[in-house]
Amino acid sequence: METVKLDYEDKVNFYYIYKPLAHPEFQGYVSPINLKERLMHIEEAKRRLGSSITWLSDTMDNTYHQASGETPNSEILVGPDGVVLAARSWSDPDALRVDIAAAVGAVENPTQIADLNLPTQPVIGTVAKGIVPRVVKPEGRFLPMETVANEETAKVPFYTKLRAEGSQELYETGKGIMYIGFHLDPLYRVHWNNEAPPLEFEISTPDGISITPNKIVGPDPEEEADADPREFLVEVDSAEAGGVVDLTVKYFACDDELTFCIPVQQDYQITLARDTSHGNAITTDADGNIVGGGNRRRRPGGEGGAGRPGGRGGPAS
Amino acid sequence: MTKQRSSLARKVASTAIVLGVAVMLPLSAVQAQGGRGGPSGDIPRFVELGPKVGDMVPDLTILDDTGSSVSIRNLSKDNYSVFVLGCLT
Numbered sequence: 035m036e037t038v039k040l041d042y043e044d045k046v047n048f049y050y051i052y053k054p055l056a057h058p059e060f061q062g063y064v065s066p067i068n069l070k071e072r073l074m075h076i077e078e079a080k081r082r083l084g085s086s087i088t089w090l091s092d093t094m095d096n097t098y099h100q101a102s103g104e105t106p107n108s109e110i111l112v113g114p115d116g117v118v119l120a121a122r123s124w125s126d127p128d129a130l131r132v133d134i135a136a137a138v139g140a141v142e143n144p145t146q147i148a149d150l151n152l153p154t155q156p157v158i159g160t161v162a163k164g165i166v167p168r169v170v171k172p173e174g175r176f177l178p179m180e181t182v183a184n185e186e187t188a189k190v191p192f193y194t195k196l197r198a199e200g201s202q203e204l205y206e207t208g209k210g211i212m213y214i215g216f217h218l219d220p221l222y223r224v225h226w227n228n229e230a231p232p233l234e235f236e237i238s239t240p241d242g243i244s245i246t247p248n249k250i251v252g253p254d255p256e257e258e259a260d261a262d263p264r265e266f267l268v269e270v271d272s273a274e275a276g277g278v279v280d281l282t283v284k285y286f287a288c289d290d291e292l293t294f295c296i297p298v299q300q301d302y303q304i305t306l307a308r309d310t311s312h313g314n315a316i317t318t319d320a321d322g323n324i325v326g327g328g329n330r331r332r333r334p335g336g337e338g339g340a341g342r343p344g345g346r347g348g349p350a351s
Numbered sequence: 352m353t354k355q356r357s358s359l360a361r362k363v364a365s366t367a368i369v370l371g372v373a374v375m376l377p378l379s380a381v382q383a384q385g386g387r388g389g390p391s392g393d394i395p396r397f398v399e400l401g402p403k404v405g406d407m408v409p410d411l412t413i414l415d416d417t418g419s420s421v422s423i424r425n426l427s428k429d430n431y432s433v434f435v436l437g438c439l440t
Contacts, residue, residue, distance in 0.1 A: 035435065046431040051413060053436045060440040069418055076416050079439050090421065091414040092436075098423070101409045102436060103396030109435040110401075112408045112427040121402050123394035125435050137431060 035127045036152065037145040038134065039087055045138045046111075048087045052076050053099045056106040058178075059263070059315045061157045062220045064195045067183045069094050071191075074221045084153040096311055104310060113137065160218070160261040161225040161290060166253050169213070169265035175202050176213055178315070180305035188300050193224045193287040194233075196302050197315060200270070205308050208272035212245070212306075215265040215315075216252075216283060223290045225261045228254060230286035230295065233264045239279045243272040243306070259288075276307045408434075 039048045052075060058065050066072040069091070076089045092098045102108045103123075111120040111133050120133040131144070179198040197215045204210030216233060218224055226233070233252040237245050245268050252264040264285075281302045288295035402409055411423045426432060 038433075042431075046433060047426065048433045048435075049426065050435050050437045053438050055438050055440050057440040063439045069414070073416060073418055075439055079437075082439070087435075089416045090434075091416060091418070093413055097411050098409075098413050098434075099436065101400065101411060102402070103394060103398075103400035105394050105397040105401065105436065106438075107436055108394075108397050108401060109433060110408065112432045112434070114427075114429050114431060116407050116424055116427055118402045118404050118406050118408055119431075121397075121404055123397040123401070125437075130433065134431070134433075 035087065035125065035130075036085055036150055037147060038127050038131045039085075040145045040150075041131075041141045042134050042138065046134055050079075050085070050087050050089050051098055052079065052089060052091045053106070054092075054096060054311055057315065058197060059215075059217055062160065062218075062261075063157075064197070064217045064219050067192055067195065068185060071219075071221070078158070078221060082155045082157075084155065099311070111137070158220040158223065160220060160223070161259045162257065163261050165255050165257045165260035166262035166264070168263070169215075169267060171199075171213055171267070172201065172211055176200065176211075177202070177205065178309040179212070180307050180309040182303045182305075184301040184303065190287065190296065190298055191222060192219065192300060193222050193298065194218050194264075194283075194285060196281065196283065196304075198304050199315070200306065200308070204270055204306065205275055208270070208275045208277075208306070210270060212268050212270045213265065214268060214281075215263050216285070217263045218261050222287075224287050225259050225290055226264075227286050227288040227295050228256075228258050228260065230288070230297075233283065233285040235281055235283040237268070237279050237281045237304075240277065243270070243277045243279060245270050245279065270306065272306055276305065279304050279306070 035048070039046075052072060055063060055065050063075070063078075066075055072091050072094065076091060080089060096104075099105075105123050107125045108121070108123050109125040109130060110118050111130065113119050119137060120130070122129065135141075176199040179200045181196055181198050183192050183196070194216045197213075197217060199213040199215075201210040201212075204212060214235070216235075218226070232254040234250065235252075236249040239245055239248065247268060250266055250268075252266075281304055282299065283302070284297065284299045286295055287298045408423055408427050412420050413423065415421050423434070427434075
């Protein structure tokens with residue numbers, strides 16, 4: 035995309051629009067819960083991509099994303115009169131170049147990727163991972179569940195973020211397994227201080243819904259610090275799907291610069307319903323190898339495809 | 352209650368931070384740009400709900416990178432414009 039932009043930037047304006055994460059937890063990134071955090075994601079995308087393309091942000095209710103069929107990486111070319119000249123589900127810089135050339139004329143010597151020498155920046159570093167084993171989900175698809183972080187009762191940022199997922203059976207019948215994961219947000223550069231009391235949470239349920247267990251104390255590793263997610267599986271028994279439960283979590287948030295280590299209590303509301311606005315998590319081991327999750331379709335021919343976030347052509351899809 | 356970390360814990364943490372920075376996944380969002388962006392073929396929901404060739408670009412208000420409102424139509428007024436959805440992962 036950068037080569038197309040460089041070749042046509044005097045005739046065409048290029049914009050990336052930041053949307054919900056297609057694959058939360060991949061490379062440690064977790065979904066932002068407010069606009070401030072989404073803008074932090076954009077700054078991180080600028081840092082990592084080194085692109086000269088202007089970043090915009092979708093609204094927190096994902097106005098543009100929804101108007102695009104909640105596609106992860108669609109693109110459109112718009113003419114000066116506001117008419118859409120090209121639209122495709124997946125960004126394709128080669129095809130876009132052809133579309134632009136048809137509109138404004140081709141360039142004589144197109145820029146090549148090798149000409150760019152774009153900087154490649156690593157993901158944000160963190161303390162040791164691989165201390166607390168990842169939870170193994172039962173067979174079958176687990177899909178994200180609607181969660182709302184209660185910012186009104188939160189006194190500090192959500193240094194760790196809840197991800198709830200439900201089994202297919204849970205969504206269909208109201209009974210099944212729910213995954214609950216607390217993932218540190220790397221943009222806050224924090225870790226678990228295992229010398230402090232471990233994370234614990236409690237779920238309160240209305241009549242008609244039971245969750246077992248509903249109160250859990252997390253692992254307390256021997257290692258003094260780590261950044262592994264705290265993950266749990268609970269059983270849900272609800273008369274019907276779509277009920278709402280409340281979760282309160284307590285933990286110690288400690289920054290990697292060792293300037294603070296504070297007790298935190300935060301609240302979430304979980305609706306036992308499928309969240310279609312967020313992508314499916316990709317589970318990685320301590321070395322960053324993909325070990326599960328994701329529902330990307332495999333591209334014919336084998337390249338790209340399932341479990342390959344990022345892809346080629348610009349920001350991750 | 353805030354707990355004091357031991358000097359050993361500080362050492363473990365700071366060493367691990369350095370190691371963490373050195374690790375970079377091969378499937379990165381910063382991979383070479385300019386290739387294809389994902390699986391081929393149209394996504395039905397995009398075909399059904401997304402912008403269509405020949406239509407006006409949706410009259411939507413989104414945000415710039417400082418959080419200020421911007422209009423898609425205003426951005427594309429009088430210029431050719433490309434809008435691509437993306438994220439870190």
